[in-house]
Amino acid sequence: MAAIAxxxxxxxxxxxxxxxxxxxxxxxxxxxxxxxxxxxxxxAPTDQVLGHIQRIFYIHVPxxxxxxxxxxxxxxxxxGYLIRRGEVWDRVAHAAAEVGVVFVTLALVTGVIWAxxxxxxxxxxxPRLTTTxxxxxxxxxxxxxxxxxxxxxxxRAWSAVVGIIGFVDVPIVYYSVQWWxxxxxxxxxxxxxADDALEPIMARILVFSLVAALALFSxxxxxxxxxxxxxxxxxAIRRQGTYD
Amino acid sequence: MRLLSATLAIAWKDVRLExxxxxxxxxxxxxxxxxxxxxxxxxxxxPGSLAPAAPGLLWVAYGFVGVLAMNRAFAREQEQxxxxxxxxxxxSRDAVFLGKMLGTLAFMxxxxxxxxxxxxxxxxxxxxxxxxGLIILLATIGFATVGTFFAxxxxxxxxxxxxxxxxxxxVIVPVIIAAVEATALVLQGGPMQAVWTRxxxxxxxxxxxxxxxxxxxxxxxxxx
Amino acid sequence: MSHGSSGSPAISAAGxxxxxxxxxxxxxxxxxxxxxxxxxxxGPNGAGKTTLLRxxxxxxxxxxxxxxxxxxxxxxxxxxxxxxxxxxGHQTLLYSDLTCRENLVFYAKLYGVEDSAHRIGRVLERxxxxxxxxxxxxxxxxxxxxxLSLARAILHEPAVLLLDEPESGLDAxxxxxxxxLLKDWSTSGKSALxxxxxxxxxxxxxxxxxxxxxxxLAGESPVHGNALPTQSASRPGAxxx
Numbered sequence: 001m002a003a004i005a006x007x008x009x010x011x012x013x014x015x016x017x018x019x020x021x022x023x024x025x026x027x028x029x030x031x032x033x034x035x036x037x038x039x040x041x042x043x044a045p046t047d048q049v050l051g052h053i054q055r056i057f058y059i060h061v062p063x064x065x066x067x068x069x070x071x072x073x074x075x076x077x078x079x080g081y082l083i084r085r086g087e088v089w090d091r092v093a094h095a096a097a098e099v100g101v102v103f104v105t106l107a108l109v110t111g112v113i114w115a116x117x118x119x120x121x122x123x124x125x126x127p128r129l130t131t132t133x134x135x136x137x138x139x140x141x142x143x144x145x146x147x148x149x150x151x152x153x154x155x156r157a158w159s160a161v162v163g164i165i166g167f168v169d170v171p172i173v174y175y176s177v178q179w180w181x182x183x184x185x186x187x188x189x190x191x192x193x194a195d196d197a198l199e200p201i202m203a204r205i206l207v208f209s210l211v212a213a214l215a216l217f218s219x220x221x222x223x224x225x226x227x228x229x230x231x232x233x234x235x236a237i238r239r240q241g242t243y244d
Numbered sequence: 245m246r247l248l249s250a251t252l253a254i255a256w257k258d259v260r261l262e263x264x265x266x267x268x269x270x271x272x273x274x275x276x277x278x279x280x281x282x283x284x285x286x287x288x289x290x291p292g293s294l295a296p297a298a299p300g301l302l303w304v305a306y307g308f309v310g311v312l313a314m315n316r317a318f319a320r321e322q323e324q325x326x327x328x329x330x331x332x333x334x335x336s337r338d339a340v341f342l343g344k345m346l347g348t349l350a351f352m353x354x355x356x357x358x359x360x361x362x363x364x365x366x367x368x369x370x371x372x373x374x375x376x377g378l379i380i381l382l383a384t385i386g387f388a389t390v391g392t393f394f395a396x397x398x399x400x401x402x403x404x405x406x407x408x409x410x411x412x413x414x415v416i417v418p419v420i421i422a423a424v425e426a427t428a429l430v431l432q433g434g435p436m437q438a439v440w441t442r443x444x445x446x447x448x449x450x451x452x453x454x455x456x457x458x459x460x461x462x463x464x465x466x467x468x
Numbered sequence: 469m470s471h472g473s474s475g476s477p478a479i480s481a482a483g484x485x486x487x488x489x490x491x492x493x494x495x496x497x498x499x500x501x502x503x504x505x506x507x508x509x510x511g512p513n514g515a516g517k518t519t520l521l522r523x524x525x526x527x528x529x530x531x532x533x534x535x536x537x538x539x540x541x542x543x544x545x546x547x548x549x550x551x552x553x554x555x556x557g558h559q560t561l562l563y564s565d566l567t568c569r570e571n572l573v574f575y576a577k578l579y580g581v582e583d584s585a586h587r588i589g590r591v592l593e594r595x596x597x598x599x600x601x602x603x604x605x606x607x608x609x610x611x612x613x614x615x616l617s618l619a620r621a622i623l624h625e626p627a628v629l630l631l632d633e634p635e636s637g638l639d640a641x642x643x644x645x646x647x648x649l650l651k652d653w654s655t656s657g658k659s660a661l662x663x664x665x666x667x668x669x670x671x672x673x674x675x676x677x678x679x680x681x682x683x684x685l686a687g688e689s690p691v692h693g694n695a696l697p698t699q700s701a702s703r704p705g706a707x708x709x
Contacts, residue, residue, distance in 0.1 A: 082464055137414035144410060148401045152489050153531070157464040158397050162411065165393070168457060169415045172450055176418035179442055180425060238490040246580060253577035257563070264565040264604075324605075325559030329620070332525050332561075333578040334550035467529055 022226065025219045032212035039205045053117045058206055060110040062213035063103045064132065068170075069217065070100025071139060075167035078160035087232060088225075090156045093163060095224035097142050099217060104136045127178040134173050138166040152235075247342075250335040254343025259350055261320060268316040269355055272309045276359045279305040280366055298367040299427035303420055305363070306356055306380075307387070311409050313351045314391040317344060318399035327399075331466055338459035341392065345458075348395075349388040356380055369431055375439065376430050382447040383423040389451065390415050393458045396465045422446045476539030478503045478628050478659035479524060483533035486519055493519045494530070495683035501628075501676065506650050506660045508670040511680035517663040518558070520680065521630050524661070525555040538627055551579065554621035556631040560613045561620060564606040568597055568616050571605060572623055579624035591619040596645070610637050618646070629653065631662035635669055647673055 017023045040058045047054035077093035080086070111129050116122050123129075142162045149155030198206070262268055280301060287297050294301065321327040321344075330340055360380075364372060394411040398404035426443035429436055479501040486494040493516045501507045509517050522528040524535050526542050526549060535542045540549040555561075562571050569588060576584035592598045595615045605613060614637050621629060629650075635643050650660055650673055664670055670677060671691070679687040 082461070134414050134417050141411045141414060144407070145397065148403055148407055150401065151467075152487075153529075154400065154467050157467040161393075161461045161464050162397075164461060165390075165415060165454075165457065168453060169418070172418045172446070172453070176421045176446055179446075180421045183425065235490050239487055239492040249580075250578055253574060257566070257574050260570070261563060261565050320563070324564060325557055325561050326563055328527055328555070328557055328559070329561035329575065330578070332527055332550060332553065332555045333575065334547045334580075335578050336547075 022219065022222050025215065025222065029212070029215040029219045032208075032215050036209050036212040039208055044202060044205050045199065050118055053114060056110050056114050058209040059213075060107060060114060061206060062210040063110070064107040064128075065210065066213050066217045067100045067103035067107055067132075067135070070096045070103060070221075071135065071163070071167055071170070073221070074100060074139075074142070074163045078163040081156060081160050087156075088229075090160070091225045091228040091232070092221075093160060094146065095221050095228060097139055097159070097163065098224060099220045101136065101139050101143060102220075103217070104132060104139065107132055108136060125177075125181065127174065127181045130177045130181075131170070131174045134177075135166075135170060138162075138169065142166060247336060247339045250333075250339040251342040251346065254330070254340060255346035255350070258317060258320070258344070258347030262347075262351060268313050268351060272312050272351075272355045273358055275312055276305045276309045276355065277362065279308055280363060284366075294367045295369065295431075298363070298369055299424045299431060301367065302360075302363055302427060303383075303424050305359065306352075306384075306423075307413065307416070307420065309355055309359070310352050310384075310387045310391055311412060313355065314348055314388075314395040314412075315398070315404055315408055317348050317351070317392070318395045319404070322399055337463040337466070341396075341459045341462040344396070345388050345392040348392050349384060352384050352388060353381070356384060373430055375436065376427060378444070379423055379426045379430070379439075379447070382444065382451060383419050385451045386419040386447060386454065387416060389454045389458055393454075393462065393465070396462070400465075418446060418450055422450075476536060477501060478505075478538060479507075479536075479661055481520070481524060481533065481535040484520065484523060484530045484535070485532040486516070486523065486528070486530050492683050494523075497533070497680070497683070497685055499678060499685065499688075501659050501661055503659055504654050504657045505675040506654045506662070506673050507676040507678060508674035509661060509663045509678045509680055510667070510670060511663075511686075515680045516683045517680055518632055521555075521632050521661070521663060522557075525553055525630050526550050527555075551624065552627045554624070554626035554629045556617055556621045556629070556634050558632055558636075560605075560617040562605050562613065562617060565604060567602045567604050568592065568608070568619075569601045571616065572620060575620050575623055581624050587623060587625075591623050594622075594649070595619045611639050611642050614638055615642060618649075622649075627658050629658070629660040629662075631660065633663055633665065635664055635666060643669070 036058075040055050044055060044058065046052060073096035074093045077089050077096060081089035081093060108129075111132070112122055115124055115126075115129070119126075142159050145162055146155040146159045149158055283297075283301050283304070284294060287301075288294050318327075321330065360372065363369065391408070391412055394415075395404075395408055398407040398411065401407055422443040426439045426447075429439050429443075477500045479499070481497060481499045484494045484497040484499075485492070497516070497520060499520070509520065511517050519528065523530050524537070524542075526546055535549075537549040537552050540552065542549045563574075566574070569592070572588045572591070573584060576588065581587055589598070592601050595618060597612065597616055597619065600608060600612060605616065608616065614634070618631075618634065621631075634646060638646065647669075650662075653660055654675065662673075674691045676690050677688070678685060
């Protein structure tokens with residue numbers, strides 16, 4: 001509403017979007033992603049043991065890390081909402097959970113694509129993969145609870161507490177799955193992947209990929225927060241319209 | 245003092261209601277049996293006993309039965325709007341939480357206690373041990389704590405039957421893992437070191453953590 | 469009768485707002501009920517009467533605004549405020565498989581009522597339920613259950629009664645005895661706020677009338693004799709159940 005009101009009669013949509021930081025973040029994200037693609041598929045050396053499939057690692061690792069960041073943001077913003085009661089906190093928490101779920105889903109898919117040629121199976125109950133799956137389940141439940149809540153206020157408070165419980169639970173899940181796995185080792189048919197044997201150029205490309213993924217994450221988060229703000233503004237207009 | 249007396253009043257009220265109607269315990273017992281019978285057809289395809297799968301089967305059954313009991317515990321509050329009566333009373337939300345949790349814990353322990361010998365016969369488990377009792381107690385405290393919390397949320401929606409398991413099971417995974425592994429070690433009768441150094445401490449940490457967090461944020465569950 | 473801070477009204481609410489999604493249920497409601505009065509809240513369906521009562525009872529959190537019971541703020545001193553409120557809702561708030569007495573014993577414990585056995589005997593007597601005391605609530609008629617829910621609400625001797633359509637489901641005799649009870653209630657210096665659809669009951673019982681319409685207070689006046697302020701025409705479109 002504020003954006004529409006603030007736009008003068010001579011302002012074109014293009015000029016107003018040039019002033020929007022989100023626009024520049026989008027440009028930066030696009031540039032970083034294109035460069036990252038070039039680095040991953042052209043510059044990065046082919047892994048001597050695993051072959052081309054190893055390149056998925058530059059995508060899989062950053063999005064896995066950022067999905068955790070998403071859930072951290074979600075839990076912190078949830079606590080912020082419960083204490084401060086500002087709807088902005090809730091918009092951030094919700095947006096972070098949604099972006100987090102998208103990233104976790106991608107992490108699972110790339111994990112499966114990786115596992116087939118490298119480990120010889122589509123799915124393996126490897127600790128990190130298993131923890132990621134449980135994380136996915138917890139945050140899908142987080143999104144469901146918003147949908148099922150009878151009122152928006154209940155949805156905000158409930159999802160905040162689920163976000164907090166889920167985040168506290170993740171480290172326990174990780175340790176329990178790791179202990180469990182140490183008793184029942186994964187059946188690996190293909191060659192084992194050794195994460196620590198990373199060439200310096202590979203490590204640098206991984207860091208660059210992480211930056212690119214962070215830009216994408218931030219852009220999606222901001223865009224989603226703004227969209228939630230617009231949704232709330234529409235709701236407010238509807239509420240007024242109920243009586244006038 | 246008020247906290248304790250209100251907590252016990254709420255828990256005792258649930259126990260008394262259950263003794264009157266017996267609907268939760270009976271249906272949960274039957275359901276527990278059905279889980280084992282159905283799993284028998286799923287797992288027992290070669291002649292022989294189900295003993296290797298027994299720890300997993302036991303805890304899957306306990307988990308499902310627990311969800312059933314927890315859903316009932318809050319459905320009862322909603323029948324005549326009694327939950328409003330609880331919330332309008334000058335009783336802190338932690339007392340409501342602890343009361344409902346203790347009531348649920350009592351049911352679940354009774355149901356589990358009755359099911360255990362039945363399972364022991366059906367699954368051909370070796371003798372029952374006090375260590376197994378301790379595992380069941382600690383794991384059930386974890387179940388009841390997290391479950392009561394989520395049941396309070398699920399009960400306020402129109403889809404509580406689906407929402408409670410969807411919320412409950414992912415969070416409870418560490419308890420299931422620890423309980424299954426510890427039960428397996430007990431049933432094998434081999435070295436029990438891992439039970440004491442790993443799985444029971446894991447259960448204690450889980451229980452303690454959620455027994456602090458859940459009452460603390462329980463008030464936010466009731467935002468009307 | 470002096471409850472809480474001296475000079476504060478029995479019930480007061482200021483600037484109450486409450487939204488449910490795309491709908492504003494309360495849009496800035498100020499209300500105040502002095503000691504020794506029975507106030508009646510009129511309004512079409514969906515005007516926000518039940519929401520207002522639930523907020524006053526501490527069952528619902530307003531999006532904005534404050535409520536006080538006898539000077540105790542519900543948000544900050546919820547424990548004190550709740551002790552002073554007796555609430556009768558649409559549902560009975562009772563456990564069907566407990567007896568009347570068991571229900572009351574349970575609530576007496578929650579409210580920390582001293583000498584509860586004696587007090588329970590008295591309220592059961594007062595509401596003509598003494599002979600059903602040890603029957604399960606499930607076996608009672610609807611009207612008796614409603615009376616028991618009233619007994620539940622006055623058991624801890626609150627200073628303020630909040631009743632949401634208390635006359636619904638009651639037979640004529642019970643309505644009359646409820647009227648007597650409220651008369652005694654306000655004569656003894658306590659206050660009550662109730663909603664009703666029946667303008668007859670409103671006229672008979674009210675010392676003060678509030679009209680809630682589309683989430684706002686549309687009128688307030690003390691009642692002199694039978695001079696009930698007429699409700700302004702309500703658009704059917706405004707009623708949302």
